[in-house]
Amino acid sequence: MTPKASGNALSSPHRPPQRFIPGGLAGDSLVAASLVDKFFYGLSVTRISKRFRNLGIELSEQNFANWHLRAGSELEPVAQAIRDFILTQPAINAYESRLQVLDEKGRSDTLDSWMLVICSATPGKPAAYFQYDVSRSSDVFKGIVGDYDGHLQTDGYIGYQTNKQKYRFTPALCAAHLRRKFIDAQKAGAYAEDSPGHITLDRIITTIGRIYGIDRTHRLRWLEEKSISEQEFVRIRREESLPLFEKLSAWVRGRYDLHRQDDFIMEGMNYYLNNEMLFRSYLDCANLNPDNSRAERVIRAFSTVRMNALFAGCPDGADTLAAMETIIQTANLWDLDLYGYVTYLLKEMTAIRSMAANSVDYSRFLPWNLPPGLREELSVHSISIKKKPE
Numbered sequence: 218m219t220p221k222a223s224g225n226a227l228s229s230p231h232r233p234p235q236r237f238i239p240g241g242l243a244g245d246s247l248v249a250a251s252l253v254d255k256f257f258y259g260l261s262v263t264r265i266s267k268r269f270r271n272l273g274i275e276l277s278e279q280n281f282a283n284w285h286l287r288a289g290s291e292l293e294p295v296a297q298a299i300r301d302f303i304l305t306q307p308a309i310n311a312y313e314s315r316l317q318v319l320d321e322k323g324r325s326d327t328l329d330s331w332m333l334v335i336c337s338a339t340p341g342k343p344a345a346y347f348q349y350d351v352s353r354s355s356d357v358f359k360g361i362v363g364d365y366d367g368h369l370q371t372d373g374y375i376g377y378q379t380n381k382q383k384y385r386f387t388p389a390l391c392a393a394h395l396r397r398k399f400i401d402a403q404k405a406g407a408y409a410e411d412s413p414g415h416i417t418l419d420r421i422i423t424t425i426g427r428i429y430g431i432d433r434t435h436r437l438r439w440l441e442e443k444s445i446s447e448q449e450f451v452r453i454r455r456e457e458s459l460p461l462f463e464k465l466s467a468w469v470r471g472r473y474d475l476h477r478q479d480d481f482i483m484e485g486m487n488y489y490l491n492n493e494m495l496f497r498s499y500l501d502c503a504n505l506n507p508d509n510s511r512a513e514r515v516i517r518a519f520s521t522v523r524m525n526a527l528f529a530g531c532p533d534g535a536d537t538l539a540a541m542e543t544i545i546q547t548a549n550l551w552d553l554d555l556y557g558y559v560t561y562l563l564k565e566m567t568a569i570r571s572m573a574a575n576s577v578d579y580s581r582f583l584p585w586n587l588p589p590g591l592r593e594e595l596s597v598h599s600i601s602i603k604k605k606p607e
Contacts, residue, residue: 230588237291237563238284243276245567249559251281252288256541259522264562282530289537291566296543298579299348300335300361308338308368308504310512311377313353314520317536318529322352332519332539335361338504340368340440345515345549347542351533354448355382362386366526368502370509373492390495393508396425398485406481414482417472421485424465431457432507439503447503455500462497465489551584557595558584 237245247269254260262278264287269276280289303309315329331353337344348355355376362384363371369386371377372394379388399421408414409472429453439450469486476482489496499505519542529535548558562582569577587595 235567237567243284245282245563246556246560247274248288249556249563250286252285252559253545253555254298254572255281255285256538257545257549258275276313284457285467285541286533286537288563289533289540291570292544292562293536293540293575294577294579295562295582296346296540298349298433298583299543299547300345302580302583303335303337303344304344304362304365304366306337306342306367306504308370308502309362309365310336310505310509311358311362311369312509312512312516313374313518316349316529318349318532318535318537320531321534322328324351330535331357332516332535332542333361334515334519336515338368338502338511340504343547344545344583345512345546345550346517347539347546349532349539358382359384369496370499370505370507371512373488375560380434382537387498388495389490389498389505390503391507391509392425392496393491393510393513395485395496396489399425399482402479402481402485406479409485413475414479415470417468417476417482420468422464424461424468428458428465429507431461434556436506451501451503454592458500459497466493514604515550518546518549548584552597552599553584553595561591561595 233516236243237248246461247300251265251269254265255262260268262281265281266276266278313331316332317326318330319326321328328351330349330351333348333350346361348357348361353374353376355378359375360380366385367379368386368389369384370389370391371389371527377388379386386466399418401417403415405421406414406418435445435450435454435457438444439447445453449481450517466489469489473486473490476486496507499507522542524539529595544562545555545559548555555560566584584592
């Protein structure tokens with residue numbers, strides 16, 4: 218059942234309810250379906266148009282493009298409310314991905330633009346915020362995070378580093394990127410089993426794996442088994458992990474001269490030694506894992522949309538993409554019925570359309586702030602079909 222808009226959204230019994238697209242034949246559910254099809258499932262407007270045509274609804278690609286731009290514009294404050302929430306959390310993850318955008322002023326259509334993302338690292342409070350820009354410079358990232366003073370975990374890109382801006386956050390680096398450099402070296406070098414290169418890389422990769430294992434083991438005790446407190450988790454993880462980091466550092470330094478002529482191994486070693494303490498700083502924050510996989514998973518979901526859409530047709534389209542990815546990917550993290558949730562938002566935006574933006578609390582539309590009954594109604598309820606035992 219499609220949720221009703223609240224408050225001023227209730228219409229007179231003598232008049233049909235207002236639609237998000239005024240005066241049009243398209244109902245809110247149809248518009249919502251097209252938004253989810255494009256911004257979650259990655260269908261192009263051409264395919265969406267054909268899908269509806271197969272259902273007997275003749276709508277042009279331009280219809281859908283116009284609706285999506287309007288939805289992106291009116292739902293932008295909801296996306297901003299998600300960003301504001303993320304920046305209140307004690308730890309966040311950040312990442313970025315390339316995006317091709319046409320008709321950017323003063324730029325060739327072949328140049329890359331960027332989609333940046335920040336994610337809440339708080340257990341049980343997932344959220345993702347996307348922002349499009351022509352650059353991924355530190356100025357752009359500073360504009361997103363402002364004076365955020367929690368922990369922020371990223372890869373080693375220079376735009377996130379504190380010496381580029383007056384950032385207030387505590388930086389942490391991603392161990393997955395570090396491990397990947399040594400795994401890539403292992404593959405590229407094709408070292409014989411007893412060779413110095415094989416021995417060096419095997420010890421490094423094994424040690425990083427043990428660091429991961431400590432986090433997984435005690436995080437399970439903290440969050441799932443509830444057998445230790447958050448403070449105990451931080452203390453135990455630190456006590457068991459720091460000796461392994463010390464061993465890793467001693468091993469890398471001790472083997473450094475041995476591999477000076479090996480570009481594959483030296484790339485990983487230098488990356489580690491240049492950022493040594495930043496790989497450990499996650500230990501001070503319970504919400505952070507050793508790596509940045511939380512943000513990478515969100516970007517991976519966005520990449521499906523980007524791959525199928527190929528490019529944004531204009532900067533306004535890229536802004537719409539960012540707003541809708543923020544809202545839909547966040548709703549997906551909360552396991553909401555995406556069609557139902559977007560329909561609900563469209564109805565609510567219609568209801569408040571005549572109100573001043575500064576008089577509306579957009580945070581009340583976020584998944585975690587929905588009334589319990591509506592939250593339950595919009596939750597995904599699935600049936601698992603399993604083969605019965607004989």
